Amino acid sequence: MIFHLLRFPPAFVLLSFLSMESLFLFQLVVTFLVGSLWLTGATILAEKFGSKIGGVIAGMPSSIVIALFFIGWTQTPVAASQATVVVPLIMGIDGLFILTYAALVRQSFPLALLSSLFVWLCFSFVLVLIHFNNFGLSLIGFLGLLLVSYGVMEYVLHVKSLAGRNTPLSFSNVLMRGLVSGLIITLAVAFAKLGGPLIGGVFASFPAVFLSTMILTYFAQGRAFSVSVMKTLLLSGTINAAVYASAVRFLYPLFGLIGGTISSFLLSLISMYVVFLLVKKIA
Numbered sequence: 001m002i003f004h005l006l007r008f009p010p011a012f013v014l015l016s017f018l019s020m021e022s023l024f025l026f027q028l029v030v031t032f033l034v035g036s037l038w039l040t041g042a043t044i045l046a047e048k049f050g051s052k053i054g055g056v057i058a059g060m061p062s063s064i065v066i067a068l069f070f071i072g073w074t075q076t077p078v079a080a081s082q083a084t085v086v087v088p089l090i091m092g093i094d095g096l097f098i099l100t101y102a103a104l105v106r107q108s109f110p111l112a113l114l115s116s117l118f119v120w121l122c123f124s125f126v127l128v129l130i131h132f133n134n135f136g137l138s139l140i141g142f143l144g145l146l147l148v149s150y151g152v153m154e155y156v157l158h159v160k161s162l163a164g165r166n167t168p169l170s171f172s173n174v175l176m177r178g179l180v181s182g183l184i185i186t187l188a189v190a191f192a193k194l195g196g197p198l199i200g201g202v203f204a205s206f207p208a209v210f211l212s213t214m215i216l217t218y219f220a221q222g223r224a225f226s227v228s229v230m231k232t233l234l235l236s237g238t239i240n241a242a243v244y245a246s247a248v249r250f251l252y253p254l255f256g257l258i259g260g261t262i263s264s265f266l267l268s269l270i271s272m273y274v275v276f277l278l279v280k281k282i283a
Contacts (some may be wrong), residue, residue: 027070028186034062036182040216052161055232056276061244061268063208068248069261077252077260086127087245089138091238092145093123094207098234099149101214102157102227109218113211120207135249142242146234153231162228180215209237236275243271 041057064087072080097120104112132138153159187208213233217226247264255263 024070024074027066028190031063031066032182032186034066036178040178052232052279055229056236056272056279058209058213058229059233059236059238059240059275060272061241061265063206064241064244065261065265068245069257072252072257072260077257080257081249081252084245084249085135086132086138088135088142088242089127089132089145090124091242091245092142092149093120094210095145095149095234095238096120096123097207098210098230099152102153102159102230105218105223105227109223113214116207116214117211139242139246142238146238150231150234153234157227159227159231161232162225180212209233232279235279236272239275240268240271244268 068080068083071083097116100116100119101112104115210230210233213229214226217229244264244267247267248260251263252260254260
């Protein structure tokens with residue numbers, strides 16, 4: 001009953017009077033604000049408390065929550081549910097994105113960043129090209145790619161966790177972090193509107209959080225700290241997003257847009273805590 005009542009709370013009834021263009025603009029504004037505030041805070045906490053804490057916090061689902069919510073709002077909750085079919089596998093590809101960065105950043109930061117994006121785009125393009133539509137294979141692929149990516153970072157690249165550092169923060173520094181992170185996440189959500197459920201699902205899983213965190217931590221604390229945060233984020237970001245997307249797939253049709261979003265996010269919070277316990281032991 002409570003999820004039925006949550007389907008159309010007053011605030012969202014008011015949003016229904018907005019035109020599609022106004023609603024999309026509202027989506028972009030919300031995305032920018034949430035993304036910039038969330039990642040700015042996460043990177044600051046990472047610098048203060050260390051790569052483990054920062055990576056876990058940054059890994060909480062953010063852009064994917066907004067992207068899938070607005071797919072459900074502008075189309076239907078069923079369409080958003082269908083868009084999740086590719087999300088777990090894309091999160092596995094996000095793991096390769098992080099691995100590529102970690103392997104190449106010692107040579108050149110621009111090379112590492114561009115190579116990571118190239119790897120992500122190539123694999124994602126193949127999924128769109130073949131019209132990938134198997135959720136079971138998506139989960140299996142995610143687990144396989146996650147194990148490979150983390151295993152290489154741990155046992156081949158030997159990436160270690162690092163303690164926090166007290167770094168003075170200026171207003172301009174915080175503002176720049178917010179602008180960079182907010183802009184990257186907003187662009188990812190904008191591209192999610194270009195296609196149907198498959199392309200929407202692909203860009204809902206675009207590594208915007210990972211890309212933003214790479215840039216912010218590299219220039220704030222250097223290469224070693226940036227790679228260390230990304231190692232934790234490899235676990236927290238991909239697992240939490242995969243859990244959230246899996247929950248959306250089954251709960252959106254069952255509880256509707258609002259109830260499905262709330263219940264899916266609560267499940268992702270549980271996974272976030274489990275990942276935190278895992279990170280404390282192995283990362």
